[in-house]
Amino acid sequence: QVTLKESGPALVKPTQTLTLTCTFSGFSLSSTGMRVSWIRQPPGKALEWLARIDWDDDKFYTTSLKTRLTISKDTSKNQVVLTMTNMDPVDTATYYCARVSVSWYFYFDYWGQGTLVTVSS
Amino acid sequence: DIQMTQSPSSLSASVGDRVTITCRASQSITDYLHWYQVKPGKAPKLLIYAASTLQSGVPSRFSGRGSGIDFTLTIISLQPEDFATYFCQQSYTTPYTFGQGTKLEI
Numbered sequence: 001q002v003t004l005k006e007s008g009p010a011l012v013k014p015t016q017t018l019t020l021t022c023t024f025s026g027f028s029l030s031s032t033g034m035r036v037s038w039i040r041q042p043p044g045k046a047l048e049w050l051a052r053i054d055w056d057d058d059k060f061y062t063t064s065l066k067t068r069l070t071i072s073k074d075t076s077k078n079q080v081v082l083t084m085t086n087m088d089p090v091d092t093a094t095y096y097c098a099r100v101s102v103s104w105y106f107y108f109d110y111w112g113q114g115t116l117v118t119v120s121s
Numbered sequence: 122d123i124q125m126t127q128s129p130s131s132l133s134a135s136v137g138d139r140v141t142i143t144c145r146a147s148q149s150i151t152d153y154l155h156w157y158q159v160k161p162g163k164a165p166k167l168l169i170y171a172a173s174t175l176q177s178g179v180p181s182r183f184s185g186r187g188s189g190i191d192f193t194l195t196i197i198s199l200q201p202e203d204f205a206t207y208f209c210q211q212s213y214t215t216p217y218t219f220g221q222g223t224k225l226e227i
Contacts, residue, residue: 037217047159047208049217062216063122096165105171106212107155111164 002026004036004097004112011118012087018117022080022097026110029055030075035100037108038071038082040093048093052100053080089119123147123211127220134225138199142223144192144209153213156185156194159222160205168207169194199225 008020020038027034038050051071052060061069070083080097094116098108124147134140144154152172159165167176169185172192182197196203204227209220 041159046221047157047165047210047219049210049219052215052217060215098165101170105153105155106217107167107170107210108157108165109167109170109176111166113162113164 002099002110004099004110006095006097006112006115008095008115008117010116011120013121014088014119016087018082018084018087018091020082020084020095020097020115020117022082022112024078024080024097024099027099028075029053029073029078029080031055033102035106036073036080037098037100038080039096039098039108039111040091041096041114042090042093045093050095051082087119091117092119093117122216123150123213123218125209125211125218125220127209127223129223130221131224131226133227134199135227136199136201139195139197140199140225141196142194142207142209142225144187144194144220146190146192146211146213149189150211150213152188153211154185154187154192155210155212156183157208157210158203158205159208165208196225201227 004024034055037052053071094114096114099110101109126145154172156169173185
């Protein structure tokens with residue numbers, strides 16, 4: 001059974017760095033073809049894909065946030081970590097991690113419940 | 122980046138109705154198009170992948186069609202639990218992009 005769960009601070013101040021952890025079970029990110037992504041949804045707005053990390057440590061980022069994001073993995077702990085620097089109130093959102101399907105279609109087949117991050121002084 | 126234009130942004134319907142949501146890509150994405158259902162406080166749910174393949178466990182009243190640029194998600198015989206927000210997503214290339222969402226309301 002595949003599960004994912006996001007954890008991190010609920011509140012961060014502007015200019016701070018956000019660190020989110022995705023802890024998963026039911027698969028191994030060291031297995032060929034495994035990938036995990038981060039996606040966010042500001043209140044009342046659309047989903048926005050942020051980043052992806054692959055079993056072979058390949059990393060991909062959304063264009064507009066590329067300079068602020070870092071994704072990494074700890075396969076021994078079954079965790080993926082996302083850091084976002086220089087947080088701004090517009091970054092207030094629910095942040096989700098999701099497993100990317102093993103197929104070549106790269107859809108998100110399992111999601112965590114999300115964690116709401118508010119950026120405010 | 123590939124832009125995904127979804128319409129309508131909101132839709133009012135009744136239990137038992139049939140509804141269709143459309144998604145248009147800014148360039149051909151062949152069949153790299155997927156649909157998700159999002160409800161407040163819950164994990165988003167994959168409904169359809171590869172434009173028309175029903176995810177395991179998803180009721181057959183959901184269906185997807187299309188290829189290239191234009192895609193649709195159709196729900197027949199709406200049930201109370203179907204009132205939610207729906208998003209399309211392309212995975213033809215990174216950065217992956219989503220449509221703006223369609224809020225389906227009673």
